[in-house]
Amino acid sequence: MPTIVVGGRAYECPPGATLLEGLEAHGVPMRSSCRAGSCQSCMVRAVSGDVPEAAQAGLKATLRARNYLLACVCRPTGDMEIVTDDDAITRVPAEVVEIGELTPDVMSIRLRPEAPYEYRAGQFLRLYRDDQTSRCYSLASVCELDRDIELHVTRVPQGQVSNWIHESAHLGQTMTISEATGNCFYVPGKPEQPILLVGTGSGLGSLLGIVRDALRQGHTGPIRLYHGTLRRDGLYGADRIAPLAHEHPNLRYVPCVLREEAPPEGSQGSVVQVALTQNQDLTGWRVFLCGDANLVAGAKREAFLAGASMDAIHADPFLPS
Template sequence: MPELTVAGKQWTVAAGSNLLDALNQSGVPVPYSCRAGSCHACLVQCVDGDVRDSRPDALSPAQRDQGWRLACQCQVVEDVQIHTFDPQRDGQAAQVAAVDWLGPDVLRLRVTPERALRYQAGQHLVLWAGDVARPYSLASLPEEDRFLEFHLDCREPGRFIDAARKMKGGDPIRLGELRGGALHYDPDWHAKPLWLLAAGTGLAPLFGILREALRQHHQGSIRLIHVAHDAAGHYLAKPLAALAAKHENLCVELLTAAEAPPALAQLRLVSRQTQALLCGHPDRVEAFAKRLYLAGLPRNQLLADVFLPRG
């Protein structure tokens, strides 16, 4: 049977064992969120030997050459020595700038990195609070904001959420890998209708992308639809209303979960050139996508990121 070595500790595992499970079950804490190769919270480094990787495309060639792997996507097939991601050594230092509530269930976390972070609207970042890590989408813009902003859904308990609730300005925090998902704003869309459909805190990256589109003076119509569990869940209602009042080409629609199905059934494309961006829970994103396909939206004009539940 293959042998795992981590920080001087050695043990054997069954051939074909999932690397993430083998580490966590043996007392080597490796954080994870999605188990789908999307969040990158379970990043580890193979320093001797290798593993069978089902998602080699999930990391850059440079990262792979350095031995980095996503533990959730790997099987142990030979002896391998692992270096787990150490936020103190491998991460970037940052400081909590502010913590406040945007609604009953949404905590806004603003963070100031020690070194300026180059990012684009729509990307997400792994945050470390001690030895607890979670990936969150950026709601801020590098050109306009002096901080990194994240919107945390606190309806369900979790170790990172519990830590975030206790944070205050000046507290240290570490930043892990910056990751670009499917969501972004392309200047080539300048004259096209742009639809942004968000569920819950899936609004965070789309809020950044909306502001980026407006910053670049997007000329086509922009339609933003936010679906929340109830009216109190529309945590950005006021800033969205302010943007809509300032920009004639922006239409904002706020729907509750009960209102969403009949409203989405009425969606009609004004142009087959429409570009759609979706974000939220997988079930909600699937419902958005199905409705848009039925309305005639070409599949290559739909981009989506999902907030995967912890597996």
């Protein structure tokens, strides 16, 4: 049984358990959120021992080189010593410069970082309520086009961070954010490739950022954007998408409403079903999925079955912490 040393104490990690599970079983306090190797909340650094390759998947080369790893997907193969310091993640203060209501449940918040802040549209950051409490939010802005960072935040009933943002965010306030991370973004190189984007609720934010980024970089292939909500008042963004679609006829936007009648340009029904019925063969397509975690998981499967290759499907499930 591998022995894990952390904070000067040794703990045994049960065979097959992840580092995160093994340490939590001994009551070691560990940060975690998605527990699926995506959000990077559980990043730690190995001081000694072999780091399994899978534990570093998705990390920047600079972090890999420094032996950082994700505890939630690390299954130790031998003894390790780790440090759980937070040095791996740069925190940046950012001023709240604009707040807006997008729907009764979703607000937009614009932040102006106090230091240069680089990101790719569609990545996500962590927003800290305090030292111990943070949540991931996707970037709805485009670094090269927008002066400020934009986030779209859905209020979750009793949610510690989303409610705090909805109730207390105010102009001039300084918030703390992490650097941006994640792999759900547009990579140039195949300008004619068709792109399908499917999102729910505030998942529209990062999809819209990805669309603007793709168009900015000269994407000429069809871009189909499907946004799903339960009720009609959950739709937003048409005022920004319409001018884009006017300027770029390769962009098509379809709002989908599950439980009420859809607007004339949209469809009633499940956003995944509508998107996959209207685009039945996804062979050679690039696919972006964002929002509700169950829906994203189902959509990923459906897109694969419709012909999209797994490495062309980019997903950002909004997994609760």
